[in-house]
Amino acid sequence: MxxxxxxxxxxxxxxxxxxxxxxxxxxIVPKEWDELKLSHYLSVSKEKNTELKYSKEDVFSISGELGIVNQIELLGRSYAGVSVAPYGVVKPNDVVYTKSPLKANPYGIIKTNKTGKTGIVSTLYAIFNCKNNVNPIFVQYYFESDKNLNDYLHPIVNIGAKHDMKISDENSLSGIVIFPPLSEQKKIAEILATQDRVIELKEKLIAEKQCQKKYLMSVLLGDDFKKPFKLNGVTIDKKKWEITKINSVIKKVDNPVVVNKENQYTQIGIYSHGKGLFYKEPVTGKELGNKSVFWIEPNCFILNIVFAWEQAVAKTTEKEKGFIASHRFPMFKPIDNLIDVDYAVYYFLTKKGTYILDAASPGGAGRNRTLGQDRFLESKILLPSLPEQEAIAKVLSAADEEISLLQKDLEQEKLKKKSLMQLLLTGLVRVQ
Known part of the structure; x- marks a missing residue:
């Protein structure tokens, strides 16, 4: 800069x-930028699907994150009504206003059709055609800014008693926007579109790496008894794996906390799908009252016994030492190094492992958690030798680390886009 x-x-x-x-x-904006009603750039589209040229397979949904997308591709099915004849026709580069509120956008969202295809939307949506004085993709980016979107809609939208948006299609264009000249709109759109492509490529790479990890898990943890193979110098011989009761390789850790009302404690929670631990807001002993809590020990297997069926399993590390957890998060440690904790976490992310978790904990906040723990410990798993476990866990941990680094890189690119939008859409940086 x-x-x-x-x-x-x-x-x-x-x-x-x-x-x-x-x-x-x-x-504060550049002098050349115009302060005008949105109707200066867009006009209301009245085109309907009366001749049924488009079917339920052509219905669009509007997503805050993904923009305009095919409804079936996004949601797996069509939610269209009995007849799609009254639906509005959305052509490429048309702009759509959905009056469905989101948490960050309480007055609805505005998106441009970047799919390159024509589709239809229900009568609940407002559809606009772009005039020749505006770049449709610039409109998309302008309203991707939560501030721009909310500042535009807030003065012109009335929210009804049922949280519905009381505004006509025509009045949706009555708000004020500040757009640069058309040439600058195009350059801003090109810069942000380039950054979007960088983000898209990184997202695809992460998806590929996740598929590769899934395949690795199926090969390394599956019960197909093929020929032995080498992994990091260790022979993986599934024919020698043993069916073992879980309670013969791990035991529950009981570290009850004697709560001091004056002290402050940090509690942990467990993400679903083996995505690790998260830390809750610190609480005082007074707030905890007589709740049953225990101290966390490092290198233990821990799960959410109520929602374990969501693969809510994790490994504790030195970072969590001194934190506490409630009784809904039972913690287990290996018996005589018979099982590697990382291996255990990966095992319970497989279909076989999830079946055990599902049987032990079908969910529901009021269920008997002790019964769930007993059922979990009585279950049986197919267990390799410790060197095999460690070799398998090492390979899968490396795959996870690679994915984690890529995800951090992706977040940086998203922050870069956010910074670019802040600079370009306010005119602080000019691209004339």
Missing amino acids: TPEIEKRIKAVQAGRVPAGYKRTKVG
Whole structure:
């Protein structure tokens, strides 16, 4: 970032108007940017599917994250009504306003049809055609900003008693936007579209790596008794694996906490699908009252016994030492190093492992958790030797680490896009 841009940003943040900029109702923007009603750029589309040119297979859904997508591809089925004749026709580059509120967007969302296909949407949606003075993809990015979207819709939308949006299609265009000249719109759209492609490629790479890990798990943890093979110098011979009761290789850890009302404690929770532990807001002993809680020990297998069927399993580490957990999260440690904890976590992410968890804990906050734990411990698993377990866990851990690094990289690219949007959509950085 150049010193000039940094100086401009500081000036705007301080409420000063830099040279070449102006103050408007929605903020400080370049002088060349127009403050106009959205109806200057868009017009209401009245085209309907009266001739049934499009079917239920062509119905679009509008997603806050994904934008305009085919409903069946997104949700797995069509939710269209008996007749789709009254549905509105959405052509490529048309703009759609859905009046369904989201948490971050309480007045609905506005998206451009970037699919390259024509589809239909129910009469609950407003459809707009872009005029020749606006870039449709720029419109998409302009309203991807939660601030731009909410600031635009808030003054013109009335929310009814049933949380429905009281606004006509025409009035949906009555709000004020501040758009740059068409040439700058196109350049902004191109820059953000390039960043979107970077994000998309990284998402595809992560999906590929996740598929590879899934395949690895099926090969390494499956019960197909093929010929022995080498893995990191260790021979994996499934014919020698033994059917073993879980309670013969792990035991429950009881570390009850004597709660001091004056102390503060950090509790843990467990994500679904083996995605590790999370930490809750610290609580005082006074807030805990007489709740049954225990101290966490490192290198233990822990699960949410109520919702274990969601694969809510994890391994504790040194990082969690000194934290506490409630009785709904029973913790187990290996007996005489008979089982590797990482291996145990991966095993219970397989279909066979999930079956055991499902049988032990079908869910429901009021169920007998002790019964669930007993049923879990009485279950049987197919167990390799400890060196085989460790070799398998090492390979799968490496796959997880690679995926984790890619996901962190993806988050950085998303933050980069967010920063670009902040700079470009406010005119703090010009791309004339």
